[in-house]
Amino acid sequence: MNIIHILSRILKKIFYHYLRINVKSLHHLSQHKYPIYFHLEKNEKNICSSYKDNDKNIFSDTCQALTSATVEYKDNIKKLCEDIIKLFCTLPERDENNNIRDNYLKFLNFWFNRELKKLITDxxxxxxxxxxxxxxxxxxxxxxxxxxxxxEIDDVQYDKWCVLYELYDNYNKIINECIKKRNxxxxxxxxxxxxxxxLFNKGINYFNENSDYEFNNSMKELNFLYSKFKQEKNFQKIIKQKELKELGFVSDSKKKKVPNVDVxxxxLSDADKIRSVNINSEYGVILENTPAQKIYKNFYKENIxxxxxxxxxxxxxxxxxxNNKDARICAKIVTNLKKLPNIxxxxxxxxxxxxNLTYWTxxxxxxEFNTNKxxxxxxxxxxELNNAIFRANSELKKDENCTYYIDGTFTEWTEEKNLHDYFENYSTFIKNITDNGIFSDTSIT
Known part of the structure; x- marks a missing residue:
């Protein structure tokens, strides 16, 4: 993986943290089965950039030819065809992160399905x-x-798309009409x-009927956004706080519950108190006692x-x-997340x-999985780890949220973390290299 790709992934995560969540950014991190976008922006460069206005007639001609299949709906079908091509023209060009464009294409397909169903029921x-x-x-x-x-999207998937689309539509109305404009x-x-x-309750029923975990994850994202606008004072003035119900969180009700969870x-908490702290790194000598290592050790020292x-x-x-390694990792992550403002x-x-919590994760x-492959x-x-992170975040105050996804491969994580640690450690890094004689003084320029 080249340096540009590593930087790109890191910048996306930085961008994600600073936005403190908006609808679109949630879907840029990885490929989604149900990506929802409301505003397809005009980009500087796209497939239509090379066309002059007169040359774009080729698209209009293409849509005109489409109407021969449905004479009865001729004008409406032609307009629908032209509209989707215009939207397609706004998509960013494909780059290293193809998931972004793929997600847009999935949304375009849903949008076309939705509009076509309005015109043709058969x-x-x-x-x-x-x-x-x-x-x-x-x-x-x-x-x-x-x-x-x-x-054509099958009926079950289409219904889920519609629930998400309408959820985000209402979310946007709340943000734009009830919070920003303060009307x-x-x-x-x-x-x-x-x-x-x-709609959220309807979505929960869909999940319980089909166990669609991609849909489940999309519902979690909306649940997080919901918890954010609940905390907005302008919205609380309009809807009394006591009337702001909690959304029932999506979970797999069929999952077998393990007894004695508290025990x-x-x-796990008792065992964690006596565990030694070891940082995962192939550069142990160089990174010893660096700022990043000290930060990670502080996260490890926080008891479950x-x-x-x-x-x-x-x-x-x-x-x-x-055999509760997975639960121990989860407990360690959510403990640090909940205590983050005070660590x-x-x-x-x-x-x-x-x-820093993201890279410590x-x-x-x-x-714990003992591999860099x-x-x-x-x-x-x-x-389940992402589920736990979402649930914990949904109960934190707005200024205490730390929302991130666990996704990617160990190789990607290692390269991102090494680059992050490098910038965190630069001064100490150079000193340790020199003190340990890894390079001669003349080799460091």
Whole structure:
């Protein structure tokens, strides 16, 4: 992996922390099954940039040809075709992080499905439109990418998309009309808020029926956003605080509960008090006593909080009391997350502390799973860890949130963490290299 790609990943995480969460940024970190975007921005460079206005007639001609398949809906289909191509033209060009563009394409497909269903109720007729549209896209070079990416979404998946779309639509209305503009819109805002609660409960039912964990993760993101606008004073003035219900968190109700969770969490906490602190690094001598190492050690020294373990990590607790490594990692992470504002010497600002916690999380995962190979931790474990992080964050105050995702491979984590540590440690790094004779003085320029 080259330095540009590593920097790109780190910058995305920094960008994510400083935004303190907006709808779009949540979907830029990894590929999502249900990405939702409301504002596709005009970028400086895209596939349409090379076309002069007159040359864009080729797109209009393409859409005109599409209407031959559905004469009855001729004008509406032509406009829908032109609209999706205009939206497609706003997408950023494909770069190292292809997930961003892929997520946009998935959303475009949902958007096209949604608009087409408004025009045509008959599935067979819609199928003809999709077929002709993909055929036409295959004949225009710059539209080839749309070929086979625009197709009918099955009913179950479509219903989930709609729930998420409407959830974010109501969320945006609350932010823009009830919080930013501070309008006295009690009836409207109450309606938007109630829609969020009802739709979220509908989403929970979908999850319990289908155990779609990608959908589950998307619901968690909305749950976090919901907890943020609940804390906005302007919104509380419109909707009385006591009326702001908690959203029932999405969980797998069919998962077998392990008895004596409290006993197991106590044993994890007791064992944690006597564990030695070792930092995962291939550069042990060079990094010894550096600022980053000291920060990570402070995170490791923080003893597991039993109540946090019980509340957030029960899904990772095993009936085999000797095999609770996953639960211990989870408990350690959420303990540090909940105590982050008060842990000493882990960063000067909240953003620094949050960033350092993210890279310490990489460290503990790589240390506990004892490998630096290009592998990925089991998806179920990562899903539950992210679940715990979301739940813990949802209960923190707005200025204490530290929201991050665990995603990627050990190789990516190692390279990102090494680069982060390098900037954190630069002065000490050079001193340790010199003092340990790793390079001669003349080799350091």
């Amino acid at each position: 599935k067979i007729t819609r199928s003809s439109v999709y077929s002709h549209f993909n055929s036409l896209c295959s004949k225009v070079k710059d539209l080839n990418e749309l070929k086979n990416n625009i197709n 006295d819109l009690q009836n409207k805002c109450t309606k938007y808020y109630q829609e969020v609660v009802d 197991i969490c106590k044993s 909080d039993e109540s946090s373990c019980i509340k957030y990590c029960d899904a990772l607790i095993s009936e085999n009391v000797d 000493k010497d882990v960063g000067d600002t909240h953003e620094d502390r949050c960033s 990489y460290d503990i995962l790589m240390k 290009n592998v990925i931790v089991d998806n179920n474990i990562i899903s």
